[in-house]
Amino acid sequence: MKTNHRSLFPIFAIGAILVATTITGFAQEGAPKTGGPGGESVFHVIWNGGWLIRLIWLAIIGTSVTMVTFVIQNIISLRIQRQAPSVMVSAIDVDLTAGNYQAAWQTCNANDNYLANVLKVGLERLGRGKEAVEDGVAEAALREAQIMRTRNSYLSVIGVISPMIGLLGTVIGMMGAFATLGASGISDPRGLATSIGEVLMATASGLFIAIPAFIAYYVFRNRSQMVIVHADHQINNLLAEIPYVSLQGVRIGDDFNAGTGVEAEGATLSRKVSMALTTNCPVCSGAVTPGQNPCPHCHTTLDWARHSASIFFATSRVVAAPSS
Numbered sequence: 001m002k003t004n005h006r007s008l009f010p011i012f013a014i015g016a017i018l019v020a021t022t023i024t025g026f027a028q029e030g031a032p033k034t035g036g037p038g039g040e041s042v043f044h045v046i047w048n049g050g051w052l053i054r055l056i057w058l059a060i061i062g063t064s065v066t067m068v069t070f071v072i073q074n075i076i077s078l079r080i081q082r083q084a085p086s087v088m089v090s091a092i093d094v095d096l097t098a099g100n101y102q103a104a105w106q107t108c109n110a111n112d113n114y115l116a117n118v119l120k121v122g123l124e125r126l127g128r129g130k131e132a133v134e135d136g137v138a139e140a141a142l143r144e145a146q147i148m149r150t151r152n153s154y155l156s157v158i159g160v161i162s163p164m165i166g167l168l169g170t171v172i173g174m175m176g177a178f179a180t181l182g183a184s185g186i187s188d189p190r191g192l193a194t195s196i197g198e199v200l201m202a203t204a205s206g207l208f209i210a211i212p213a214f215i216a217y218y219v220f221r222n223r224s225q226m227v228i229v230h231a232d233h234q235i236n237n238l239l240a241e242i243p244y245v246s247l248q249g250v251r252i253g254d255d256f257n258a259g260t261g262v263e264a265e266g267a268t269l270s271r272k273v274s275m276a277l278t279t280n281c282p283v284c285s286g287a288v289t290p291g292q293n294p295c296p297h298c299h300t301t302l303d304w305a306r307h308s309a310s311i312f313f314a315t316s317r318v319v320a321a322p323s324s
Contacts, residue, residue, distance in 0.1 A: 056169040056202065063165065064209045067158045067216075074152060074220045083114040084231040089238070092119070096238055098280070101126055105252045114144050115231045120253075122239060127250035133242075137235060145228050152220045159213035166206020173199025 076082070088111060095104040101123060108120035121140035125132040177195045251257040280287065286297030294301045 052172060053169060056165060056172070059165050060162065060169070060202065060205050060209070063158050063162045064205075067155065067162075067209055067213045070151065070155055070158075071212075071216050071220075074155075074216070074223075078148070078152075078220055078223045078227055080227055080230050083227045084234050085111075085113070085115075088113075088116065089234050093238055096242065101247075101250070101252050102256050109253075114148070114228065115234060117144050118231070119235050119238065122235070124251075124253040126242065126244070126247050126252050129248070130242075130244040133239065133244070137239070141228075141232060141235075145224075148224050148228070149221070152217060152224060155213045155217040155220065159210045159217060162209040162213065163203070163206040166203040166209075169202030169206075170199050173202065 088107065092104045092107055095101070095107065105120060105123045108116040108123065110116075118137055118140040122133045122137040125136045174196065177199065281295045281297060281300070283300045284295060284298035286295060
């Protein structure tokens with residue numbers, strides 16, 4: 001399952017807007033004010049707190065935007081209809097039932113999801129036997145599942161480090177407040193209390209990020225497992241009825257080759273490979289060449305423009321009984 005980095009940009013932008021809106025509202029409504037005529041907003045306090053305080057708050061904002069980005073991305077991607085679409089499964093099942101293994105591979109190759117990426121590896125090993133297919137599917141499933149879980153694990157990392165970043169900002173702010181107290185005494189207790197309240201905002205912000213990050217991590221961990229189990233079940237069903245013995249020597253994929261037709265020892269079926277591009281009539285299910293009108297079997301005029309989106313054309317493969 002490849003990660004399209006371009007697709008992350010709009011998600012990242014949405015996350016930044018949500019975080020900026022939340023922080024602005026919090027600063028305007030709940031942020032403490034410093035003493036003096038009119039007071040100062042929390043943004044002025046952060047900006048005037050020195051480069052180290054500004055760097056810590058920049059890290060807090062960065063982790064919050066990243067968390068929102070991963071949450072939105074997981075909501076979009078960790079769905080059964082995204083990782084194992086029922087329409088795609090039905091199309092592949094039709095191709096495999098008809099023996100159009102190259103067409104099934106092309107369907108997988110044209111899609112980027114868990115089921116397609118795993119099943120494609122298995123189809124490429126059809127000519128090497130059932131054991132090779134099962135090994136390939138297991139390896140691909142492990143790889144794709146690890147990619148899916150790794151992206152979600154970043155939420156756990158954010159949940160761990162964000163309170164630490166906030167605590168670091170609080171400690172540095174407290175050090176500055178007590179340094180001022182030691183130099184000038186407690187002549188302004190209200191100002192000291194306000195300063196302490198301001199630096200504690202860093203810890204509160206870190207916790208504000210960590211709590212939803214941990215909740216999202218466990219929710220998406222369970223959802224990803226549910227998606228993986230469903231997709232693996234669909235893959236096993238699709239591969240269950242494939243005649244591996246009669247497909248020895250076949251190469252599926254970019255280097256498609258229908259094989260030499262040499263029977264494996266113990267095979268009960270012989271193969272006849274037709275290089276004509278054919279499909280089934282959507283009315284009578286008879287063999288028909290794409291674009292042919294009317295159907296030679298039921299004489300129905302076919303609307304190829306309407307059916308082309310749901311019918312996959314590829315080199316057909318016919319398994320026939322051996323001639324006597």
